[in-house]
Amino acid sequence: MKITAKAFELQLKYPFTITKFSRTSTPLMLLEIQDEGFTGLGEASMVPYMGESLETATDFLKKVDLSGFSFPFNMEEIITYLDDLAPGQPAIKAAIDIALHDLSGKISDQPCYQMFGSSPDLMPLTTFTIGIDIPEVIIKKVNDALADDFRLIKIKLGRDTDKLLIETIRSVTDLPLYVDANQGWTDRNEGLEMAHWLKEQGVLLIEQPMLKDDIDGNAWLTERSPIPIIGDEAVQRLADVTKAKGVYHGINIKLMKSAGMYEGFKMIEAARKNNLKILIGCMSETSIGTLAGAALAPLCDWADLDGPFLTSNNPYQTPKFKKGRYILNHKPGLGVELKSS
Numbered sequence: 316m317k318i319t320a321k322a323f324e325l326q327l328k329y330p331f332t333i334t335k336f337s338r339t340s341t342p343l344m345l346l347e348i349q350d351e352g353f354t355g356l357g358e359a360s361m362v363p364y365m366g367e368s369l370e371t372a373t374d375f376l377k378k379v380d381l382s383g384f385s386f387p388f389n390m391e392e393i394i395t396y397l398d399d400l401a402p403g404q405p406a407i408k409a410a411i412d413i414a415l416h417d418l419s420g421k422i423s424d425q426p427c428y429q430m431f432g433s434s435p436d437l438m439p440l441t442t443f444t445i446g447i448d449i450p451e452v453i454i455k456k457v458n459d460a461l462a463d464d465f466r467l468i469k470i471k472l473g474r475d476t477d478k479l480l481i482e483t484i485r486s487v488t489d490l491p492l493y494v495d496a497n498q499g500w501t502d503r504n505e506g507l508e509m510a511h512w513l514k515e516q517g518v519l520l521i522e523q524p525m526l527k528d529d530i531d532g533n534a535w536l537t538e539r540s541p542i543p544i545i546g547d548e549a550v551q552r553l554a555d556v557t558k559a560k561g562v563y564h565g566i567n568i569k570l571m572k573s574a575g576m577y578e579g580f581k582m583i584e585a586a587r588k589n590n591l592k593i594l595i596g597c598m599s600e601t602s603i604g605t606l607a608g609a610a611l612a613p614l615c616d617w618a619d620l621d622g623p624f625l626t627s628n629n630p631y632q633t634p635k636f637k638k639g640r641y642i643l644n645h646k647p648g649l650g651v652e653l654k655s656s
Contacts, residue, residue, distance in 0.1 A: 316348055316349065316350040316381045316382065316384070317348070317349045317350075318346060318347070318348050318376065318379065318381065318411075318414075319346070319347040319348075319349070320344055320345070320346050320347075320372075320373070320376055321344070321345045321346075322342065322343070322344060322345075322369050323342075323343040323344070323345050323601075323630070324340050324341075324342055324343070325340060325341045325342075325343050325360070325599055325600075325601065325626050325628065325629070326339070326340045326626060326627045326628045327339055327340055327341070327599060327625060327626055327627070328459075328625055328626065328627050329446065329448070329452065329455075329456060329625075330446070330448075331446040331599070331625070332446045332447040332448060332471070333446060333447065333471045333473065333495075333497045334447075334471070334472075334473030334474060334496065334497040334498065334499035335364075335473075335497070335498075335499075336363070336364050337446075338362070338363065340599075341360055341361070341362055341598065341599035342361050342368065342369050343358055343359060343360055343361065343600075343601065344358065344359040344361070344369060344372045344373075344376075344406075344407060344410055345357075345358050345410075345601075345603070345630075346358065346359070346410045346411065346413075346414045347414065348381070348411070348414040348415060348418055350385075350386065350418060350422075351386060351422055353418055353421040353422050354418070354421075355413075355414040355415055355416070355417035355418025355419070355421065355648065356413070356414055356417050356603050356648075356649065356651050357409070357410035357411060357412070357413035357414030357415075357417065357603060358409075358410050358413065358600065358601055358603040358604050359372055359406040359407040359409060359410035359571070360406060360571050360597075360598040360599055360600045360604060360622075361406050361407075361571075362571075362598050362599065365405075365406065365571070365572075365598075366403070367403075367404055367405075367406045367407065371404060371407070372404070372406070372407040372410075375400065375401055375404050375407050375408075376407065378400045378401065379397070379400065379411065381393075381411075384396075386418075386419065386422050386423075387419065387423075388415050388418075388419055390412065390415065390416075390577035391577070393411075393412070393415065393577075394408070394412065394574060394575070394577055394578060397411065397574070398574075405551070405552065405571060405572050405573065405574040405575075406571045406598075408574035408575060409570050409571050409573070409574050409575040409576075409604075410575075411575070412570075412574060412575025412576055412577055412578075413570065413575055413576060413603065413604065413607045413649070416430065416575075416576050416577075416607070416610075416648070416649070417603075417607075417648040417649045417651070418648070419648075420647045420648030420649065421647045421648040423647070424647050425647060426610070426643065426644075426645055426646065426647060426648070426649075426650060427576070427606075427607070427610040427648055427649050427650075428609075428610040428611075428613070428643055430610075431576075431580050431610065431611060431614065432614075433610055433611060433612075433613045433614050434613050435613060435642070435643040436613070437613035437614075438609070438612055438613050438618075438640045438641055438642070438643070439612055439613070439615060439616065439617055439618045439640070440466050440467050440617075440618065440639040440640055441465075441467065441612070441618040441619060441620045441621060441639065441640065441641065442465070442467040442468060442469040442493050442617075442618070442619045442621060443456075443459070443460035443463065443465040443467070443468050443469065443621050443624060443625075444468075444469045444470075444471070444495075444619060444621050444625065445457065445460070445468060445469065445470045445471065445484070446471050447471050447472070447473075447474060447476070447480065450479065450480075450483040453480060453483045453484060454483065454486070454487055457484055457487045457488055458487070459624075460490075460624075461487075461488060461490075463624050463636070464636065464637060464638060464639060465490075465621075465624075465639050466490060466491075466638060466639030467490060467491055467492070467493065467639060468484065468488070468490050468491075468492050468493070469492065469493040469494065469495060469619055470484060470492060470493075470494050470495075471494075471495050471496075471497060472494050472495065472496045472497075472499060473495075473496040473497050473498070473499015473500065474499060477496075477509065478512070481494075481513070481516050481518075485516060485517075489517065490517075491517050491518075491519050492513075492516065492517055492518045492519065493518065493519055493520050493521075493522070493617070493619070494513060494518050494520075494521050494522070495521075495522035495523065495547065496521065496522065496523060496524045496525075497522075497523060497547075497548070498523050498524075498525060498526045498527060498548055499524075500524045500525050501525065501526075503525065503532045503535050503536050506524050506525065506532075506536050507536055507539050507540065510524075510536065510539075510540040510541060510542060510544075511541055513542065514541045514542050518542060519542060519543075520542055520543040520544075520545055520564075520565075520594070520617065521540070521542060521543070521544050521545065522545045522546075522547045522567055522594070523545070523546060523547040523548050523549065523567075524536060524544060527546075527548040527549035530562055533546070533549070533562050533563065534561060534562045537561075537562060537563055537564055540564075543564035543565055543592060544563050544564050544565075545563055545564065545565045545566065545567050545592070545594055546559045546562065546563035546565070546566050546567065547566075547567040547569075547596070549562070549563070550563075550566040550567060550568070550572075550582075551572045551573070552572065552573055552574065552578060552582075553573070553578050553581050553582050553585060556582050556585040556586055556589060556591070557585065557589060559586075559589070559591060560589045560590070560591060563591070564591070564592055565586070565591045565592030565593055565594060565616070566582070566586055566591055566592075566593060566594070567594045567595075567596045567619075568582050568583065568586075568593060568594070568595050568596070568611075568615070569595075569596045569597060569598060569608075570597070570604060570607055570608055571597070571598045571600075571604070575607075576607055576610065576611065579595070579608075579611055580611060580614075583611065583614050583615065592616045592617070593614075593615040593616050593617070594615065594616065594617040594618070594619060595608050595611055595612050595615045595617070595618050595619070595620065596608075596618075596619040596620070597619060597620050597621070597622050598622070599622055599625065599626060600622035600623075601622065601623065601626070601629045601630060601631055602622075602623050602629060602631035602632060602633060602634055602651050602652075603631065603649065603651050604622060605620050605622045605623055605634060605641075606634055606641075606643075606649040606650055606651055607649060608620045609634065609641045609643060610643070610649065612641070620641065630653070630654065631651050631652060631653060631654060632651075632652040632653065632654050632655075634650075
């Protein structure tokens with residue numbers, strides 16, 4: 316097998332601001348893995364606060380030798396091999412995993428979603444995510460979401476402007492909302508008061524309200540909240556799923572955290588066994604990462620896979636999208652399509 320990697324800077328349509336960070340672009344590593352005359356596509360989205368970079372990804376790839384593996388790929392062995400090479404670095408591992416799944420689908424002539432028993436007919440609505448901003452820009456972003464046929468909106472919270480942001484959105488639309496505090500809330504009692512207020516505003520769930528290490532605080536809020544509390548930063552890989560039971564109502568799986576589709580699927584299975592709800596989310600991603608997540612989305616309760624709609628230079632066609640849902644094609648692999656020149 317031959318791996319080819321290319322650095323790519325994914326530009327965002329608007330500056331993307333959460334509780335403690337802001338950025339206008341995201342560094343990616345786009346991968347191609349060639350074998351048996353087919354090419355599998357993968358990507359690593361390395362948002363700065365996760366600690367990966369083009370440099371760490373390049374160094375990791377220098378260690379990778381997939382010559383000992385052949386189709387049909389044993390993904391458990393491959394992920395174990397990658398983890399043994401170096402700890403952490405889930406995004407570049409996800410790029411390899413996604414490319415191998417795309418490659419497997421092309422070799423076996425089946426869509427990736429079929430590999431996981433995932434039905435496109437069960438595709439959940441996905442959200443359009445709005446970063447923290449001034450009211451005028453929030454309104455522009457909401458109008459973008461409406462123009463793109465979204466039926467759910469997610470808003471980033473975690474500052475003293477939380478209510479203003481919700482009220483601004485409500486001045487434009489009554490679409491249901493998800494919110495993500497990104498560990499920005501510090502007082503559990505204020506958090507509970509906010510959860511009740513958010514329910515009145517049509518909010519359906521809250522992601523990571525308090526610090527991921529504040530297990531007692533998050534569990535206290537989860538026990539009392541009128542709407543589901545979802546662990547995000549607190550849930551990275553498979554081993555974290557069982558730790559979330561009793562602390563959150565559900566988990567947010569992102570392939571860039573889980574080291575790819577294989578472990579993401581295992582996290583879905585573990586969450587179901589532990590009676591946890593599942594949101595499948597994303598970082599800033601092209602259509603490659605989006606379609607990898609969408610292949611698993613029908614197995615989840617909620618989806619936040621909006622990468623192509625928040626970026627301005629996605630090199631691939633935006634996946635087909637109608638009335639707030641992705642419509643998966645039947646092409647082998649992920650079904651990624653290049654933009655027509």
